Amino acid sequence: MKLDSKVPGGPIEEKWDRHRFDMKLVSPANKRKFEIIVVGTGLAGASAAATLAELGYHVKNFCFQDSPRRAHSISAQGGINAAKNYPNDGDSIYRLFYDTVKGGDFRSREANVYRLAQVSNNIIDQCVAQGVPFAREYGGMLANRSFGGAQVSRTFYARGQTGQQLLLGAYGALNRQIAAGKIEMHTRTEMIDLVVINGKARGIVVRDLITGKLERHVGHAVVLATGGYSPVFYLSTNAMNCNVNAAYRAYKRGAAFANPCFTQIHPTCIPVHGDRQSKLTLMSESLRNDGRIWVPKKVGETREPNDIPEEERDYYLERKYPSFGNLAPRDVSSRAALEVCREGRGVNGGNAVYLDFRDAIQRLGKETIKARYGNLFDMYQRITDENPYEVPMRIYPAPHYTMGGLWVDYNLMSTIPGLHVLGEANFSDHGANRLGASALMQGLADGYFVIPYTIGHYLASTSLEDVDTSHPAFAEAEASAVDRLKKLLAVGGTRSSDEFHKKLGRIMWDYVGLSRSKEGLEKALKLIPELREEFWEDVRVPGGLNEFNQALEKANRVADFLEFAELMAYDALDRDESCGAHLRVEHQSDEGEAVRNDEEYSYVAAWEFKGVGVKPELHKEPLEFEYVKLATRSYK
Amino acid sequence: MDLKLKIWRQKGPEDKGGFVTYEVKDVHPDQSFLEMLDDLNVRLIHEGEDPIAFDHDCREGICGMCSLVLNGRPHGPWDETTTCQLHMRAYKDGDTITIEPFRAKAFPVVKDLVVDRSAMDRVLQAGGYISVATGNPQDANTIPVSKDDAERAMDASACIGCGACIASCPNASAMLFVAAKVSHLALLPQGQPERMIRVDKMVAQMDAEGFGACTNHTECEAVCPKGISIDFIAMLNREITRSKLSGVS
Ligand SMILES: Cc1cc2nc3c(=O)[nH]c(=O)nc-3n(C[C@H](O)[C@H](O)[C@H](O)COP(=O)(O)OP(=O)(O)OC[C@H]3O[C@@H](n4cnc5c(N)ncnc54)[C@H](O)[C@@H]3O)c2cc1C
Ligand code: FES
Numbered sequence: 001m002k003l004d005s006k007v008p009g010g011p012i013e014e015k016w017d018r019h020r021f022d023m024k025l026v027s028p029a030n031k032r033k034f035e036i037i038v039v040g041t042g043l044a045g046a047s048a049a050a051t052l053a054e055l056g057y058h059v060k061n062f063c064f065q066d067s068p069r070r071a072h073s074i075s076a077q078g079g080i081n082a083a084k085n086y087p088n089d090g091d092s093i094y095r096l097f098y099d100t101v102k103g104g105d106f107r108s109r110e111a112n113v114y115r116l117a118q119v120s121n122n123i124i125d126q127c128v129a130q131g132v133p134f135a136r137e138y139g140g141m142l143a144n145r146s147f148g149g150a151q152v153s154r155t156f157y158a159r160g161q162t163g164q165q166l167l168l169g170a171y172g173a174l175n176r177q178i179a180a181g182k183i184e185m186h187t188r189t190e191m192i193d194l195v196v197i198n199g200k201a202r203g204i205v206v207r208d209l210i211t212g213k214l215e216r217h218v219g220h221a222v223v224l225a226t227g228g229y230s231p232v233f234y235l236s237t238n239a240m241n242c243n244v245n246a247a248y249r250a251y252k253r254g255a256a257f258a259n260p261c262f263t264q265i266h267p268t269c270i271p272v273h274g275d276r277q278s279k280l281t282l283m284s285e286s287l288r289n290d291g292r293i294w295v296p297k298k299v300g301e302t303r304e305p306n307d308i309p310e311e312e313r314d315y316y317l318e319r320k321y322p323s324f325g326n327l328a329p330r331d332v333s334s335r336a337a338l339e340v341c342r343e344g345r346g347v348n349g350g351n352a353v354y355l356d357f358r359d360a361i362q363r364l365g366k367e368t369i370k371a372r373y374g375n376l377f378d379m380y381q382r383i384t385d386e387n388p389y390e391v392p393m394r395i396y397p398a399p400h401y402t403m404g405g406l407w408v409d410y411n412l413m414s415t416i417p418g419l420h421v422l423g424e425a426n427f428s429d430h431g432a433n434r435l436g437a438s439a440l441m442q443g444l445a446d447g448y449f450v451i452p453y454t455i456g457h458y459l460a461s462t463s464l465e466d467v468d469t470s471h472p473a474f475a476e477a478e479a480s481a482v483d484r485l486k487k488l489l490a491v492g493g494t495r496s497s498d499e500f501h502k503k504l505g506r507i508m509w510d511y512v513g514l515s516r517s518k519e520g521l522e523k524a525l526k527l528i529p530e531l532r533e534e535f536w537e538d539v540r541v542p543g544g545l546n547e548f549n550q551a552l553e554k555a556n557r558v559a560d561f562l563e564f565a566e567l568m569a570y571d572a573l574d575r576d577e578s579c580g581a582h583l584r585v586e587h588q589s590d591e592g593e594a595v596r597n598d599e600e601y602s603y604v605a606a607w608e609f610k611g612v613g614v615k616p617e618l619h620k621e622p623l624e625f626e627y628v629k630l631a632t633r634s635y636k
Numbered sequence: 637m638d639l640k641l642k643i644w645r646q647k648g649p650e651d652k653g654g655f656v657t658y659e660v661k662d663v664h665p666d667q668s669f670l671e672m673l674d675d676l677n678v679r680l681i682h683e684g685e686d687p688i689a690f691d692h693d694c695r696e697g698i699c700g701m702c703s704l705v706l707n708g709r710p711h712g713p714w715d716e717t718t719t720c721q722l723h724m725r726a727y728k729d730g731d732t733i734t735i736e737p738f739r740a741k742a743f744p745v746v747k748d749l750v751v752d753r754s755a756m757d758r759v760l761q762a763g764g765y766i767s768v769a770t771g772n773p774q775d776a777n778t779i780p781v782s783k784d785d786a787e788r789a790m791d792a793s794a795c796i797g798c799g800a801c802i803a804s805c806p807n808a809s810a811m812l813f814v815a816a817k818v819s820h821l822a823l824l825p826q827g828q829p830e831r832m833i834r835v836d837k838m839v840a841q842m843d844a845e846g847f848g849a850c851t852n853h854t855e856c857e858a859v860c861p862k863g864i865s866i867d868f869i870a871m872l873n874r875e876i877t878r879s880k881l882s883g884v885s
Contacts, residue, residue: 051770066691067757069797070699086777122771129773131766131826133781133789140780158790164698165793172765179761187754210746239693276664278671279695379697382714382721385666448770496681498674542686548648548747550689551681 001256001608003621006409007111012097012627016115019410020453024460031056034459037204037219039191039246041068041174043167043440044423045225047447050173053182055452060217061174061183062206064190064241064553069171072227072239073443076163077284077376078147079155080440082120087144091152093117100438101628103149103329104403104431105580105596107259109604110627111410112428119449120441124156126448130169134158147436148285149329149635155437160284160375166440170447189215190553191246192485193477194222194253194419197467201419205477207485209553212546214478216469221418221455224250225447228402228424230263232561232568233513234505236399237269237282243557244564247406247425251567255414256606256619258407258427260564261572264434264581265514266400267333270383270393271352280398281383283355284376285436288326290360290369291393293317293333295353299344305354305392316340320591324635331433331581331594332635334397338514339592347394356392397514401439403430403581404571407606407621411454412446415606417462420455422446427604432580485545488555493538497555500535504558504565507531512569517585521573525566529613532562563612570607574618577601598630637663637729641676643688644736646745653745655734665725669712670695670702672724689748697721697861700796703803704749705736710800710859718798718861738803741846742810753799755845756813763837764817766826779825792820794862801856801864807848812856814842815872816864822875832879839876 008019026034034057038049041063049061063071085091096117101108124142128134134156135143144153158165177183188209195203195216203218229244230236251257268288270281294313301308316336318325328336337353346352361369366389370377377388384394405427412420412428423443430438511524535558543549578587578594579601587595604621638661646653663672670692677687693701697718704719706712712722727733737745742755781789795816802810818835821827827834850869857866 047770054769065693065699065701066753067700067797069757070693070701072694072699074700074796075694075696075698084776124776125773126768126770128776128779129766129768129826131789131821131824133786133793133820133824134776136781136783136786138783140782141777159794161698161790161794164796165790168793172760173768173770175757175761176765176767179763187757239699240695241693273666274664276667276671276675278668278674281696378716379721382717382723383668385723385725452770494682496678498678540681540684542681542684548689548750551677551687 001415001619003256003407003415003606003619004409005109005621006411007109008410012111012114015111016118023453023457026456026460028056032058034058035060035219036221036223036455037217038062038223038225039204040071040225040227040423040425042071042073042225042227042423043170043443044447045071046167046170046174047444048223048225048422048451049183050170050177051448051452052455053177059177059183060186060219062186062189062191064188064209066188068174068185068187069167071167072242073167073440074164075239076440077160077282078286079145079157079162079437080123080166081147081154081437082124082156082441083117083154084121084124086142087153089152091154095152096120096154098628099150100429100435101431102633103435104433105594105633106431106598106602106625106628106630107262107579107623108429108431109623110625115450116429116442116445119445122449123441123444127166127169130172132158132165132169145286146289146327148288148327148333149435157286160286160373163440166444192249192481194250195473195477196253196416197471197473198465200417200464202467203469203474205474205481210548212544212549214481216474216478218467218469220459220464221420223420223422223451223455224406224425225422226425228405229564230399230402232504232565233399233508234501235272235277235280237266237280240279243560245557245560248560248564250406250414250416250419252609253416254609255416255419256407256608257404257567258604258606259404259571260568260607261512261575261582262403262432262580263399264330264401264403265334265397267330267337267397268355268395269398269400270380271396281379282398282400283380283393283395285330287355287373287376290364290372291326291355291357292359293326293353293355295340295345295347297345300349301345302348305356314340314345321635328635329433329435334514335583335592337397352394352396354392355395357388358392361389401434403427403432403434407604411457412450413454413458418458420451422451432582482545485552485556488539488541488552488559489545491536491539491541493540495538495540497539497541497551497558500531500539501558501561503531504528504561508565508568512572515583515585516572518573521569524569525573528562528566528569535559535562567607567616570616571605574605575601637665637724637727639663639727640732642732642734645688645748648747649744663724665723667724668695668720669722669724670720689750691750692720695720698796700798703738703751703798705738705803707734710738710803711861716861716863738799740802740808742808743799743802755847756797756799756810758845759810759814759838759841760817762841763830763834766821767830781824785823789820789823792816792823792864792868795864796862798861800859800861802847804855804859805848806853806855807851809850810842810847811850811869811872812860812864812866814838815868818875819868819871822871831875832882835872835875835879
């Protein structure tokens, strides 16, 4: 396997423009002849499908929800970054680029990140034109707020529903092309395998979730925009059905998987409250604009939070990171929370810290706070039965986002020619830690502004044979998919796949979670295959193949998580340094900060599949930093 | 707490379907409604029975995937709350809860509590967007939008497309759903060029899908998990009239 990042030459500011000029074009008359398969209808998938169809390609688009509008992107709350510098507070494309590379703790590719910052402004223009009702100032201009890891206000938002509004914009663009007959939309359809013919991605096998029937779809190129894999931890802030299937199946077909252990644990989520919970709810990072995070100074504190006097509170983020305070980046904030809880200073000695709006309410009034965060406060109250206007919120870190993903080059193409990967499903822009409000930016950048150019170049410069779904590769992929699904149905054990998923989540949280150690990872590498074996001996999946069968869908996802989890542990074990969200306990400063080892680990770890239960092969893409000087991150 | 659940079971679109009663024990008040159903499904799997099919995804009240009519009310007893955000503290020990799918002519049952809501997508495909191709627009701040208009557009655009309004309406009318989209775009300067044609196309599609007429029952507003106001239906009616008068169609 060869990793060629295909980063164009020239100064970073000019790379993308030059590349756009150098890339080959497909003439309008020829675009009609190309069929492109896009899997996913989140921000990345919907924006890509719509834009490719606008250009004249014929697009087939897939999602497993009953409507494209329900993709997980819909639940993003806080906002989307762009380097508009409307507030005139010193922002620029270069600063957004710089903050993102630094925020990612120097484990991303500079050229990709620069391009992301460059197109960020176009995204806002595009979304406003689509009718996205971003927050406005009284004068009618767009409003901004701050997010973690930045000292400027560059985040655009639509109340606490930014993802929803952006996705509705992209969904509108998608709908327009569906109505025009340019996109063939397949909802409630799950991709089960990738079809590779003569070394190129040429199609997919899917399962129609209503009838349970398998179908084959052929195309000239395949685009995966299938989201992240946080539910490998079972409890996460992601939608219940987010999964790794599509990306993992592509990995098994030869696509390299990059940095799988880079997973983000978000600092502000509603804490776990029992063992019968199915998901964790995020409280948007935007709350940290006005909320102050603290724990009692004393171990064993039992008083109600409002009875604890000011001088007995430890506003630990403000204390440790005076220049960023409560807006320190996510990895730093999550670890700090873990640390104070380990010291026994969490709420009632447990796993929770306070996020307090008392001072903000005093300063700004309840109405202002309500206008800013009302829906989040309501959500909090519904779940916890506590009123955050009166009692501080209790929060704790939870798995939230996955920086790792399929390896892609500058053109967003994986190691399988023709297979392109967008959005959270790829590894490209966030290094070892993603800054808030930059996933929405990346998804839309990939879909609206990158793939429309790069896929044309691929199609124009590649000779593609005429193939159809009768090709033996389709038959083989379908047969192996049927085989596996039938095997799941045939186990006939005693436990539901949910029970295995919970167990896996526990292992991942304990050993491949917020902090990792050599022993822990080695233990995980023993426990995961054991659990996988147990699963294949004792899972019970009721119902049949050719019918609507949610238990089978779930089992199929859990089965992949049980293989994929091992890959994460291998990656975490290989990376014998701390960086961003990946903290190896062996490598931390006295203050508990991540200590990188740039000499040895300044690379993208791209893993090649070698068989289930077999150690995958590691390939390294060296990372060079020409523009942002390698330095210890400091948010002090 | 212990509860009695009367759940609608239906094998598929052709099956007649009917209620089956399940007793559930030891339900925790802090569990969400869907977590309570998850537990029941695990039990059914252990007992070798077919688990209950229901739609859900985000479990945060935003994707619009969850549905269910609980004791006759779409999304259950709490105002402005989806089923996935409803918590069991809404009930007390010994309660009986009837659980049915969203019912409407345009929402055929797929299985048990899962229905096909693709008719709503088709109404939006007919014109629920601004026709702007990627790459065209000018700077986002070129056209100011008054804060009030932006806020009202956002009020309308908060719709999650769950279909509770339709399920609650004696006529299975989709007026609130369509009104939300039409108003969102009609309130913004960017939505003006297609304002008339949009409302014509969407209303025509709404009728073609078999959604009923609005006769002002206002149930839709009462059950909307996002609190979308029926003032938007008044606005939709004005938009329809305006479009007729302009003679576009
Ligand atoms: C609660 C929450 C809040 C967030 N808030 C923010 C925020 O404020 N700002 C920010 O920048 N980011 C935020 N994020 C992160 C951001 O929302 C996601 O990273 C981003 O939306 C991912 O978009 P995507 O298009 O890559 O994938 P998704 O939106 O996850 O879409 C995946 C798509 O792929 C489809 N799919 C997946 N697998 C298959 C398969 N096998 N077959 C067929 N279809 C498949 C799904 O149906 C879906 O359509 C938040 C995330 C969460 C969980
Ligand atoms: S599951 Fe998404 S709104 Fe209920």
